[in-house]
Amino acid sequence: MRITFVAMGAFYIRVIIPLSLRGTFTYSVPDELIEEMIPGKRVVVPFGAKRYYSALIHEVNASLRQGQTTKEIEYVIDNEPIITEMQFRLWEWISEYYMCGLGTIMLSAMPGAMRLTSSSTVVLNPKSVDTDLLSEIDFDILSRLSLDESTSIQDIEKTMSKGKVQRSLDRLLKLGVVEIQESMEEEAKPKTIVFIDLNDRYNSEEALRDLMENLVRAPKQLEIVMRYLELSGYFDRSLQQVARTKLLNVSSASPAILNTLIEKGVFEKRVEMDSFDTNVEDVKASKFSEEQDRVLTEIENKWLSKMTVLLHGVTGSGKTNIYAELISRNNNSGQTLILVPEIALTAQLVKRMENLLGQKIMVYHSRFSNKERLTMWLQMLSDNEPKIILGARSAVFLPFKKLDLVIIDEEHDASYKQHESSPFYNAKDSATWLAAKFGAKVLLGSATPTVQSYYLTKTDKYALVELNVRFGEIKMPLISAVDLRSAHKDKKMQADFAPESVLKIKETIKAGKQVIIFQNRRGYAPFQLCEACGWSAECVNCDVNLTFHKYFEKLLCHYCGYSIKQPEKCPNCNSAKLKVRGYGTEKIEDDLEVLFPELRIARMDLDTTRKKKALENIIQAFSEGAYDILVGTQMITKGLDFEKVGLVLVMNADSLWNRPDFRAFERAFQLLVQVAGRAGRKNDRGSVLIQTFKPDHPIIALVKGHNYTGMFEEQLLDRRAFDYPPFSKLIKFQLSHKDAKFVKSASQFLAKELRQSFGERVLGPEEPPIARVRNRYLRQIYLKIETNLSASKSRNSIWQAIDLLEGHEDFRKVRCNIDVDPL
Known part of the structure; x- marks a missing residue:
């Protein structure tokens, strides 16, 4: 609704500026622009000495504090708002809950092409x-x-x-x-497509016949007209749109000839934003087992009393088919958002769901270009908005109009939480909040739900539906532990493979099956060591060893990107006794090529999937049987469906639980169960081998028994005893500075101020495991708050402490990031 304002004295607006700053900023508006002031539009404003920014109008007709001076906006960019009221409400909730500035959220939420430079x-x-x-x-x-x-x-x-x-x-x-x-x-304009339309004057057969006669002496022009009539469905009255590129390709005519017909008024040119086709061929009817039918009915019944349902379905149980059927049943009432944790999942999942649903799905994630993401955003704002949207974390920020259903696949995955930079929001929780505001239903799906989500079903916050059998009644994979202690002791290891593992790979390949090998570390080897003096290559910017990458012949830092050429001799003692220690996916690939030279091996990690489409190409090639073995990092554990995988091999399970984190046990269990679930998904029962130095570790027993409930109950006892989530709320403060003394003093100061309000709930400060990254020294403080404590009072107390830190003359250059619900 357009609001008309009558100019009566000064008029002010509050805007969000795309900078990592708290709060909004007030500007005055010239009389001639007042009527254009609508929340969600962009305006150009001066900020600082000589910078101009595209700011978002957040509030109109704002009041001015006594004595406050303002600058005037320069001009209005948009004719219509590009941010909806509901988006602003989501931003405000994220800003309040995750304790970050609206400008920071604007930087993360909007496509780069919408931000002016x-x-x-x-x-x-x-x-x-x-x-x-x-x-x-x-x-x-x-x-x-x-x-x-x-x-x-x-x-x-x-x-x-x-x-x-x-x-x-x-x-x-x-x-x-x-x-x-x-x-x-x-930065970019939306992706567009040019359509060609026949001028209305040629709608009658008589007028069209006259046109043909007039073009007899211009055969190339006549050819274009004839091809247009065929493509547009003129003769069978199917009325199809004709794209300019397609018309030129089919007619083999030059653009100049088409332009001549446009100039003559025979054709008209129409430019539209590239949208999403709604036709999908080869639609497959869904076939459901009795168990799936039961689950579908149970989910819909649960939604009558609880808007959020957790579907705990074992790997291979057919959760995707259930998602598709629920979307189909809700498709007429509004939009559906499907969140996935990893971009790797989108291509395979979209293909399967489009075939099940018989319509196109809009896919949105960070690997699309600025122009592509801008096109999708504007499509969402148009009258022809897509009905089904599938995306990774950032898709929660899209401008939904009528959200009716939210499906969060692999809800346990930590990738839903933004770790790299502020805002440290969790897309799963944000989507659940957004759904509640729309009155939309939510389905969380996982074979290994988070302890937090499963606990919410026990406290009646969420409803629970369980699916404990695989589709087609295929048995769960047979899981065995391989004892690396005895293999090393008997000197029977072949590279980093135990003899049982090598034998099982051979048997699997001989049976016509494929193998997945999981190692949660990329690169060739995690460090290089001099056996003469003990020197190891370390990053000059971070407190970490450099990882050796054989393909690049370099030692790389995975935190800052620093690299050096692999030295031939030790820089410390000049010895040639340099050896690599440990192993990553690249070394495993190398070892496999030596052990099995006749096999086709692919690797899927960050190094091999940097290029656009590289990830999709590897997944498709493996699905089609182009490779016998796929080596990968966590990417291969996340919901991918390969029919012919008969064996999954975990190279080093001990590294999964040996971490200083109260969630290490839960995450190790989730990773092992998820990667094991890639085996035996069709027809035959699969096998899983877990190489470990501790075959009797409690996690191994739980994974072998597919015992999620046992893991949950054990973790709940530990967390209740030590007051960890879900029995408390955690907030992490990470401080950084180029001087170690400054950050140490600043962290002690902040901890002292926090203790004024929270006492012994404040833990630290302490150095994190990696105490320096990108030449900035780090200190961290944890705050553990009871769940029944007032959230608003707690936030006020925290902001008071932060304000004192930022106002302190010695600590103004110390950065402090607040991470609410850290993972």
């Missing part, structure tokens, strides 16, 4: 000046400008000292010799 450009001002006042670098800058007329500051700094350029420009600006010209550029 401000580039300062220096131009000459035709004004005489006393040359005695100019330095040598002043003359260099003026000489460059006299040739280029205008140059960006970034370009000048490429050839001159950055600090000297800034000082020189400041002097030249004060003298009036140069000016700063701000230019606003949109």
Whole structure:
């Protein structure tokens, strides 16, 4: 609804600026722009000394504090809002719950193509000046400008000292010799498609016959018209849209000939945003087992009293078919959002679900280009919005109009939580909150739900539905532990493979089956060691060893990207006794090629899937039998469905639970059960071998028995005893600075201030396992809060402590990230 304002004195708006800042900012609005002020539109505003930003209108007709001064907006970018009211409500909830700024959320939520960039450009001002006042670098800058007329500051700094350029420009600006010209550029425009329409005057057969007669002497033009009539379904009245590219391809005509017909008024050109086709061929009817039918009925009955249902279904139980059927039943009432934890899952899942549903699904994730994501965003805002949207974490920020169903697949996966940078939001919890505001139903699905989610079913917050048999009544895989202690003791290891593992691989391949090998570490080897003096290659920026990557012949840091060429001799003692220790996916691939030279081996990790479509290509090739063995990291554990996999081999299970984390036991169980679930999904029972130095470890027994309930009950006892979630709420504060002394003092100061309100609930400060990353030293503090404590009071107390830290003269340059519900 458009709101009309009557200009009566000063008019102010509050905007969100795409910077990592708390709060909104107030600007005044010129009288001629007041009627255009609608929340969700972008406006260009000045911010700071010489920067302009595309800000989002958050509040109109805002009040001004006494004595507050404001700047004026420059102009309005959008004709209509690009952010909906419900999106703003979601942002506000995330900002409050996860304790982060709205500007930070704006940076994460919106496609990069919607954020405008401000580039300062220096131009000459035709004004005489006393040359005695100019330095040598002043003359260099003026000489460059006299040739280029205008140059960006970034370009000048490429050839001159950055600090000297800034000082020189400041002097030249004060003298009036140069000016700063701000230019606003949109990073990308939406992806569009050009359609060709026949002019309405040729709708009658008589008019069309006259046109044909007039084009007899122009056969190429006549050819285009005939091809258009065929493609448009003119003769059978099927009325299809005709894309310009398709018409040119079919008619083999040049664009110039088509343009001539447009100029003559025979055709009209229509440009539309590229949308999503609604036709899918080869639709397969869903076939359900009795158990699946029972589950479908039970889910719909549970939704009558609880809007969130947890589907605990074993691996291979056919959860995807259940998702598709529930979407089909709800498709007429609104939109469906399907969240997946990993981009790797999207291609295979989309193909299966499109065939089951008989319609296209819009896919949204970070591997799409800025232009593609912008196109999808605008499509969501259009009158022809897609009905089914499947995406990774960021899809929760899309502008839904009528969300009716949310399905969160593999709900246990930690990838739903943003770890890398603020905002540290959890897409699973955010989507559940969003669904509640829309009145939409939620289905969480997993073979290994989080302890937190399963506990919520026990406290009657969620409803629980269980599916304990595989589709087709295929047996769960047979899981065995392989004792690495005895294999090493008897010196029977072949590379990093126990003899039982090598034998089982041979038997599986001979039976015409495929093998998946899981190792949760990429690269060739985690470190390189000098056997003479003990030197190991370490990162200069982080407190970690460099990982050897054989393909690149480099030692790489997986935290900051620092790399060095593999040394031939030890830099410390000049010895040639350099050896690699440990193993990653690259080394396993190498060892397999030696052990099984006749087999076709593929590797799926971050190194092999960087290029667009690389991930999809590996999955498709393995699905089609192009490879015998697939080696991979966690990517291969997440819901992928391969029919011919007969064996899954876990290379080093001990590394999964040997972690300083109260969730280590739960996560190790989840990873092992999930990767085991890739085996024997069709027809025959699969096998799983778990190589370990502790075959009698409690996790191994639980995994072998597919005993989720046992794991849950054991973990619940431990967490209740030590007051960990779900019996408390955790908040992590991570402080960083380039000086170790500063960050130590700052963390002690913050911990002291937090203890004023929370007492012994404050744990730390302490160094994390990796105490320096990207040349910044780290300290962390944990706050453990009772679940019945007032959330708003707790947040107020935390912000008071943070404000004191940020206001302290010594600690202003110390960064402090707040991570609510850290994983």
